[in-house]
Amino acid sequence: MKNANLFKTQQRKNLNNFLILGASFFLLAILDFSLNNFQDKNITFFLPGFISFFTPLIFGMIGLYLIRIDFSGIKQLDNLNKNINTNNFNAALSISIILLIIFSAAPLLNWFILEATFVGDSKEACTGDGACWVYIKTWFNRFIYGMYPNAEQWRVNLTFIVVLAFSSLGFFVPMKLKKYLTLYYTIFLPIISFILIYYLISGGQFGLEWVETGAWGGLSLTFIVAFFSLIFCFPIGMMLALGRRSDLAVVKYSSMSFIEFWRGVPLITVLFMSAVMFPMFLPDGTYVDKLVRVIVAITLFEAAYTAEVIRGGLQALPRGQYDAAKSLGMGYWRLHLLVILPQALKLVIPGIANTFLALVKDTPLIFVVGLLELVGMLNLAKTNPKWLGFSMEGYVFAGIIFWIICYSMSKYSQHLELKFKTDR
Numbered sequence: 001m002k003n004a005n006l007f008k009t010q011q012r013k014n015l016n017n018f019l020i021l022g023a024s025f026f027l028l029a030i031l032d033f034s035l036n037n038f039q040d041k042n043i044t045f046f047l048p049g050f051i052s053f054f055t056p057l058i059f060g061m062i063g064l065y066l067i068r069i070d071f072s073g074i075k076q077l078d079n080l081n082k083n084i085n086t087n088n089f090n091a092a093l094s095i096s097i098i099l100l101i102i103f104s105a106a107p108l109l110n111w112f113i114l115e116a117t118f119v120g121d122s123k124e125a126c127t128g129d130g131a132c133w134v135y136i137k138t139w140f141n142r143f144i145y146g147m148y149p150n151a152e153q154w155r156v157n158l159t160f161i162v163v164l165a166f167s168s169l170g171f172f173v174p175m176k177l178k179k180y181l182t183l184y185y186t187i188f189l190p191i192i193s194f195i196l197i198y199y200l201i202s203g204g205q206f207g208l209e210w211v212e213t214g215a216w217g218g219l220s221l222t223f224i225v226a227f228f229s230l231i232f233c234f235p236i237g238m239m240l241a242l243g244r245r246s247d248l249a250v251v252k253y254s255s256m257s258f259i260e261f262w263r264g265v266p267l268i269t270v271l272f273m274s275a276v277m278f279p280m281f282l283p284d285g286t287y288v289d290k291l292v293r294v295i296v297a298i299t300l301f302e303a304a305y306t307a308e309v310i311r312g313g314l315q316a317l318p319r320g321q322y323d324a325a326k327s328l329g330m331g332y333w334r335l336h337l338l339v340i341l342p343q344a345l346k347l348v349i350p351g352i353a354n355t356f357l358a359l360v361k362d363t364p365l366i367f368v369v370g371l372l373e374l375v376g377m378l379n380l381a382k383t384n385p386k387w388l389g390f391s392m393e394g395y396v397f398a399g400i401i402f403w404i405i406c407y408s409m410s411k412y413s414q415h416l417e418l419k420f421k422t423d424r
Contacts, residue, residue: 015069019077022066026095029060033099038106060095061088123387135390136397139381143397146217146372152209156220159200163193163227190231197224213291217372219401225291225373226360229298233359234352236299237306242336244311255307262304268365270297275369294366302359309351313344346420353413357406374398 033056035041044052064085067077084094115130118137126132136143145153166189170181204210216224243255262270274297275290282288317340325339345352367376378394381387 018066018069022063024063025059025066026063029056029058029063029095029099030102032056032059033102037103056099057092057095060098061091064091064095123390126390131393131396132390133393135381135387135393139377139387139394142218142381143374143377144218145220146377147215148211148217148220149209149215152203152211155200155203155208159196160220160223162196166192186231186235190228193227193231213289214370216291218377219374221371222360222363222373225295225298225363225366225371228295229302229359230356232295232299233302233306236303238310238341240303240307241310241314244307245314259304259307262301263308267298267301267362268368270301271365271369273297290369291371294369294371298359298362298366302355302362305355305358306352309348309355310344312351313346313348314340316347317343349413349417349420353409357409360405360409361402374401 032043035043036056042052044055065088068081068085068091069077070081071078085091111130113130115128117126117128117130117132117134119125120134121138122134123132125134141150141153145156148156170185173181199205200208201216202211202213240255240259243251244259246252246255271294274293278293279288321339321343322335325335330339363373364375366373367379372380375398378391378398382391382394
């Protein structure tokens with residue numbers, strides 16, 4: 001212990017020397033690893049093979065150990081030590097991850113960019129060993145709009161622009177109208193969106209060509225399904241959460257039965273039942289569009305999970321909040337809408353965001369009932385005889401799109417957490 005303290009004292013006195021020496025060992029680790037993996041050259045060839053294999057890790061750990069200085073006075077160095085270099089175990093993990101990134105980066109960079117093909121309009125243009133992004137460029141229109149007629153795609157664009165504009169109104173309304181935003185987003189926005197989609201995207205009126213929902217597809221269909229499912233599953237889940245905590249036996253056990261039923265069956269089974277079995281139980285002459293049935297199925301399925309997340313927030317509140325609201329003369333609905341739910345929802349923002357992210361990532365399952373959203377169009381495109389063998393590029397493209405969507409939602413949920421954060 002005394003020797004360790006003496007070493008730390010020497011580090012502070014000779015800070016620059018230890019930084020130079022530590023950085024040298026760290027760079028030596030990177031150089032040794034890179035030459036060994038990419039140039040087949042081993043600078044520690046004179047050592048036994050099993051030791052030579054671990055020399056990058058050993059050099060890296062020595063380098064990180066030498067720069068591990070408490071309160072050096074250099075902000076960047078202190079942050080580095082605090083985050084990835086607090087002890088020898090963390091140093092080993094850090095250098096291992098860095099070496100793994102270096103090992104993976106070069107092949108991925110070659111496949112993604114350096115050896116990839118970007119120019120051309122047919123499979124024959126892809127002669128390199130890298131990705132064929134010509135495939136994505138050629139099919140891009142179908143990946144976004146599905147089988148929607150090319151000449152009518154402006155209607156899809158206009159619909160999404162208008163819906164996005166209406167969705168953004170909440171950021172610009174005066175403070176005195178903010179209290180009405182919940183009503184606007186849960187009732188009026190879905191109605192406005194449905195009218196726009198029905199009259200613009202479906203058409204059939206005002207001189208617009210009718211386009212059946214079977215022709216809808218691609219990323220636009222993914223957004224439509226996710227948008228309506230998100231909007232409707234939240235209020236339904238909130239009512240179910242309140243119902244499950246109700247003192248009325250009928251309401252409590254009805255809510256509990258609903259939640260447990262939908263949580264107990266796989267989503268793919270729910271979609272299959274909604275698309276294939278449900279029409280068999282309808283009276284003759286009654287027709288419900290497949291897309292509507294799918295949205296209802298996903299909404300009810302996700303509402304059960306949302307209900308449990310919200311119930312967790314309700315149970316986290318102390319009993320004193322209920323008693324304080326009742327002492328002010330508040331009834332059941334005023335108590336929950338003005339006091340309980342705002343606090344409970346604030347507590348479970350991460351859980352609600354997690355449920356919504358899962359919903360967005362579950363939308364590709366509608367492919368099993370014949371609706372070709374983004375992943376469905378990818379599965380269709382990869383079977384085209386002119387483009388066989390390029391499924392990897394398609395799935396990478398879909399993965400990037402879904403990551404962007406989910407990451408944006410995640411960052412927005414973190415923004416909401418900070419915005420409504422209060423000290424407890």
